[in-house]
Amino acid sequence: MNEKGFEAVWGQVRVAVASCLANTRLTPVCLYNGGRSAHVARLRAIGVHVVAHRxxxxxxxxxxxxxxxxxxxxxxxxxxxxxxxxxxxxVLYADVDVMFLAHPAPRRLSRPLAAAPERYRWRYPHFNSGVMVMNLPRLRALAEPFAAAISRRFRKPWSPPGHDQVSYNAFFRWRHARLPAGMNWKPYWGIGQDVSIVHFHGPKPPHVRALAAGGGQRFIPEYDRLWRLDRAAYEHYCRQYAVFEAR
Structure with a gap:
């Protein structure tokens, strides 16, 4: 997390941490770039180990x-x-817009990282970096060339979005292992079996509620399109999400 975007995602963080503590044996850790001691205190109060980092x-x-x-x-x-x-x-890395339903059990990992597909479950090798299992010794061995590749990318004309996921895919496209889809399950894929991590990639639960109520005109069209792919699944996972919101 970073200081400037903290308030915008705080609700998502609370659900991610509450569901992690309730449904897994994982220890929640947050890398935080900022100087607000109040932010650090709020994270610690909900059970997060905070690491200040730039x-x-x-x-x-x-x-x-x-x-x-x-x-x-x-x-x-x-x-x-x-x-x-x-x-x-x-280490299991996850974005803040996730909900843990069960303890994730990845396969033995010999490659630098494991990740699941982005939009389409069958579309490899492009992957979503919102949930990754990281093999840290292997990643340390590749740290310098990966940093060099990122630096080269930023020497060219560039503008967001894309962020780090573009760099991860460019560098690890043929180096990553396949993560089980249930460890990075998107609601627009339907109601899944053996789902341990739901990733609200696209519309978040507040967006979904507004879309269902007919008030989604202010959102980007992609949110409406993804929601319409499987409204029942969004409703299903948003009900579970609401349980953790209320805690």
Whole structure:
């Protein structure tokens, strides 16, 4: 997370952490780029171990993003997880817009990371970086060439969106393992079996409620399109989400 975007995603963080603590044996850890002690205190109060961190690529990224960097800096903190974490060899990374339904059980990982597809379950090798299982020793070995690839990307004319996911796909396209779809399940895929992590990739539950009530005109068209792919599944997962919102 980053300081500038903290308030906008706080509700999602609360659900991600509450569902993680209720349904898994995982320890929630948050990399935080910012100087607000109140933010750190709020995270700790809900059971999160907070690690203050600034991206090792900040000079490169700040030149690329310009004034927008402070809004998007949180996206890039995951790149440094292999250097930040020195005790565990395997880490599960997740964006804040997730809900844990069960303890995730990834397969044995020999590659640098495992990830599931983005929009279409059958579309490989393009993957979604919102949930990744990271093999930290393997990622440390690739840290320098990965950082160099990101720096090269930002020397070219560039503008968001895309963020770090573009770099992850460009560099790890043929290096990653397939994560079970149930560990990065999107509601527009339907009501799934063996789902441990629901990822609200696209419309979040507040958006879904507005769309269902006929008030989604202010959202980007993609939200409405994804919601219409499986309204029943969105309703199903939003009901579960609401349980954790109320805690």
């Amino acid at each position: 991206s090792s690529l900040e000079p490169v990224l700040r030149r690329g993003y310009g004034e927008a960097y402070d809004l998007y800096s949180g996206h890039w903190l995951r790149v440094d997880i292999p250097m930040v974490e020195q005790e565990d060899d395997v």
